[in-house]
Amino acid sequence: MTHILAIDQGTTSSRAILFDASLRPVAQAQEEFPQAYPRPGWVEHDPADLWSTVAATARAAIEKAGKGAGEIAAIGITNQRETTLIWDRKTGQPIHPAIVWQDRRTADTCAALKDQGHEAMITARTGLLLDPYFSGTKVKWLLDHVEGARDRAKRGELAFGTVDTWLIWNLTGGKVHATDATNASRTLLYNIATGAWDEEICRLLDVPMSLLPEVRDCAAPFGMTRPDLFGREIPILGVAGDQQAATVGQACFSPGMMKSTYGTGCFALLNTGADRVPSKNRLLTTIAYQLDGKPTYALEGSIFIAGAVVQWLRDGLKIIREAKETQPLAEAAEEAQGVVLVPAFTGLGAPYWRPDCRGAVFGLTRNSGPAEFARAALESVGYQTRDLLEAMRADWGTEAQGVLRVDGGMTASDWTMQFLADILGAPVDRPRVTETTALGAAYLAAMQAGVAGGPEEFAKSWALDRRFSPQMDAATRDAKYARWRKAIAATMSL
DSSP states (O other): OOEEEEEEEOSSEEEEEEEOTTOOEEEEEEEEOOOBOSSTTOOEEOHHHHHHHHHHHHHHHHHHHTOOGGGEEEEEEEEOSSOBEEEETTTOOBSSOEEOTTOOTTHHHHHHHHHTTOHHHHHHHHSOOSOTTSHHHHHHHHHHHSTTHHHHHHTTOEEEEOHHHHHHHHHTTTOOOEEEHHHHTTSSSEETTTTEEOHHHHHHTTOOGGGOOEEEOSBSOOOBOOHHHHSSOOBEEEEEEHHHHHHHHTTOOSTTOEEEEESSSEEEEEEEETOOOOOSSSOEEEEEEEETTEEEEEEEEEESOSHHHHHIIIIISOOOSSGGGHHHHHHHSOGGGOOEEEOOBTBBOTTTOBTTOOOEEEOOOTTOOHHHHHHHHHHHHHHHHHHHHHHHHHHHOTTSOSOEEEESGGGGOHHHHHHHHHHHTSOEEEESOOOHHHHHHHHHHHHHHTSSOOHHHHHTTOOEEEEEOOOSOHHHHHHHHHHHHHHHHHHHHO
């Protein structure tokens, strides 16, 4: 048993990748599923879609590899974070569609809690801000709005979980109700200093503690799969939220190392080691990973719209048919036009945290067309990343390393990565294995299974595909970033 099955459950699709003993991908399968937008600012998933696509892709990856379940040593799970589900403990039936991390329906609740003066206490304990992004207020909304839910929760009949917990529950046939420390740290209910659910915050949000899963290390036993799923029981031995799994997959094990993942959103993490660094610039303090009961902390900046801006070009404006068309369009654009797109389609994330903001475009001329929109869309990702890294350096100081390791779908665009290096004024390293999220989950499971060695040994296997070095002169860089800052200020004033 030398292979590891990584389950990567994302915002728009589920994937499964089978890795060999050297943690090289040998087969994968992917399946998209729909999102529901029942009201402006609301985003939901059908929980059945999350589970069915995971089960289907896991089986398909195993079949494509020509391997039997007997050759799989363990399963690792990584998942979209903050997305919130509640289900019946006896039947396993959800009480409501999953509320996705992008959903903004609890903005008024967060604003009221801020006005009551609760944010400082919550931030000190959880490392998070009062924002609809996180799970806690989503749980409160479900209990408040689903008929009978609060009484059932108080009687211990219901279970809450982020997507990892929902998958573990289904994979084990309802035998295990657990999460890992990284996913717990994103709920707004978990005290990252004490390593336990926070009773005072749960009382404040009126969330019964009986709803909550057990919290375990990232590399730990999470139960055995139902034998009927894959032909035999397989242990689940690794779990981490997608951005923390990417941090592990990028081997960012030393304090000061940074990574940025470009998927639907963009998420940058800076390893701060054993130190919980409180942010003075509205970043998040979170758990990067937890091994042997010891958490490693990180500063995180979250951008809600990265790859999603390309989807908007395709599905909203319909100026492209495939994502790869954005690069030649961007190259053909008139740079002198200076079109700036602020993609605040679901509000602004870090370091602004303005859920009320909406997207805006500046600098349009009569000649602005698809090429200029494509260029502005790709550039917006670089500008937002610089916003995050400026805040990280201000919080962490000069110890932050100058190199940014990147992964995710958008890193396939050389143009985008070069602009990122240019606007940051720092090297950008793209690894050979860009599926770092799944790789991180696979490594955690492999380490727990004894298939892989410790973090230092794994770090030696990280390999560079290409380094993008800055080519833009400082004057141009500063002028372009100044224009972006003006656009942000104008957007927030609307």
